[in-house]
Amino acid sequence: MIDLRRLRNEPDAVLAALGRRGIDLAPVRQLIELDARQRDVARQRDEVRNQIKVISADVGRLFKEGKRDEAAELQARSRELGASEKQLDADADALAAQIRQGLLVIPNLPHPDAPDGASDADNPELRKVGYDPDAYGEHQRVAHWDIGKERGILDLERGAKLSGSMFVMYRGGGAALVRALIQLGLDRNADAFEEIRPPTLVRTETMVSTGHLPKFADDAYHVERDDLWAIPTAEVPLTSLGRDEVLDEAELPKRFMAYTTCYRREAGSAGRDTRGLLRVHEFDKVEILAYATPEQAPGLLEEMVGRAEATIAGLGLAYRVIEICTGDMGQSHHRSFDIEVYAPGVDLWLEVSSISWFSDYQARRANIRYRPLVTDGTPSKGTEIIHTLNGSALAVPRVWAAIVETYRRPDGQITVPDLLRPYLGGREVLAAGPSR
RNA sequence: GGAACGGUGGCAGAGCGGACGAAUGCAGCCGCCUUGAAAGCGGCCGGGCCGAAAGGCUCCGGGGGUUCGAAUCCCCCCCGUUCCGCCA
Structure with missing residues (x-):
């Protein structure tokens, strides 16, 4: 707040x-x-x-x-x-x-440098990398849901049988690809972020801290019997890690990352972008997050965008980075950037990461403070509220879709991107059935 | 699910009807000592609201009650720890 x-x-x-x-x-x-x-x-x-x-x-x-x-x-x-x-x-x-x-x-105050605008149509595109509309062959213009079915690596029908529409099931090489992407997301950030494996069912107050409640209750799954909420993102538990704590400034920035499953009801979005993996109720994501001083925040924001971007680039996917304008920002955001990957089969830019600086908005709700360092010889007086930043390091389904569409060969086989081969036992193509 | 104990400042932990915003220890800050550091010694050291200031009020998990007066007594709730049971 x-x-x-x-x-x-x-x-x-x-x-x-x-x-x-x-x-x-x-x-x-x-x-x-x-x-x-x-x-x-x-x-x-x-x-x-x-x-x-x-x-x-x-x-x-x-x-x-x-x-x-x-x-x-x-x-x-x-x-x-x-x-x-x-x-x-x-x-x-x-x-x-x-x-x-x-x-x-009441939403957060936008950063002075955040661009003005009324809707997502006003979000400025900062850069576009690796995209050449003429470079894609006909073999790549096939939607991932068709490819997935054809290769036996994505079973949407049975996913829906088990849990309903917008719940998906991966199989064989497709399931292995999910696991590989998660591992990649963690490995790329293990140099600076402590890995956390948090609970994915949390208390109401934990959801309130990040701003997901009370306003957006309809978007989350609620286990009524035990009054627990299924997290929509690891941002929720990672932000609340430090709730009601006072840190020393010397400890900052503190960085965490977590792989978790994420749950979203997607209320009100029925029928919109809902085919295949475009929008699903349950998905895997690696999240990175930092607690920082106000001075450290801008540098961290830039670094985190760079990290998410580098992973997508490393996978050989085309992407663009856009900045979110004031009219399109989330409630808690102070400044925010999106990374969208290009999926040639569906011919869409898919949001795969949103990296945001929340200033002290979430930390004030969560009561996470720090004791500033003494600089002028006087004892530190009082505490300050920390700043939080977070973003997806790698959100699996949409990246999965972009990979499958981008790497589909004329013969229908899907080549494994080089970066992922070590994570897939060296295999070169994604196939159905047992992996060995 | 059953039982017991507990929630007090950055941390640990006393206080159990008025003198308590709260002993003491640790951590932190300033100074002395020291070539430097440690130890030792002295001092300082929670948040919020009102106020120009002096100062006032408030907060001892949350809510309600008793009382002229509650951290302290009573009731309800929430949370935690331990033991037993069950279970991956």
Whole structure:
């Protein structure tokens, strides 16, 4: 969530920043008002409490001195004040709860350098690498769902039989390819990121920390009996790793990566981009994430984009990098870049990675802080909220689709990209059935 | 699933009706000592709100209650640890 104090102290700047997202600012203005009222009521309550405290001390003293009558008088006065204190306290609490709820659904402020825009149509393309529309042969213009069926490496019918549409099943060389991609994603980042294997069912508060709840509850699977949520991305557990902790600045940046299965209900997207592997309910992904100081964040963002990009490039796939404009950003994003891979069979650019800087938005929800280093000889005073960044290092299904389409030969066989051969026992083509 | 114990500052851990925002230790910061470091000694060392400041109020897992007054007593909830049972 955004910083309430900043909203209070610099309302114009905050409103202007939020305005760039094209959202309705009325609830934000209302929040400023509620905050002023809340603090006013709280101040009145504090004054009354102070009187009660002073009186109570006197009562104790008078009792000791044996002045029972005077004490009784004060007790009565205190009881009267107690009633008004209770009312003021209830009012202040109610206002605070309203503010908290309002704050949870206000999106993050976009970075000053984030491009303005109203929708994804306004996202500037930063670079396009390895793409030549004329270089693809007819043999590559076959959709991965057809290739997968033809080669016996993707069984969509049986996936749907087991779990319904948008649940998929890989087989033989296709299943091995999934495993290889996961391993590749981890290996490419093992130099700097600690590998984590987190739980994939998490508590409500864990989902709230990253901004996935309360606003986007419909997008997540919920295990009602145990009140647990299936994570839509490893970002959720990795961000909450540090919840309620205070780190030393010297520990930052702290970097984590995790391979997990991800679950998304994709409510409201029925029928859109839903064929084959374009959009599925359950998929595998390697996520990279960092806790950083505000100063470290920009460099990390660039590095993380570079890492995701290099992996796609290494696989020999065409891709482009686009920056997300203010009108298309996710709720929690401060600045965000997407990597889209080109899949020639379906002739589509598929989003395979979204790398984002969240400023202190998630960390404020999760209460992850750090103690700044002392620079000028004075003891460090207080704590600061860390910044979080994260992105997909490798999201399997769409990369799988792009590989299968790009590497399909005229004879219908699918060549294994060089980078993946070590992960596939040296095999050169993807085939059905047992791998050895 | 059954039982017991517990949730207090960065960490560990006292406090169990008024003098407690909270002992003590560790960690951290400043200074002394030292060629340097360690040890030792002295000092400092939680967050939020109001206030120009002085200062005031608030927070001891969450909520409710008792009381003139609650970290401390009572009730409900949440979370954790350990033991037993079950199980990969």
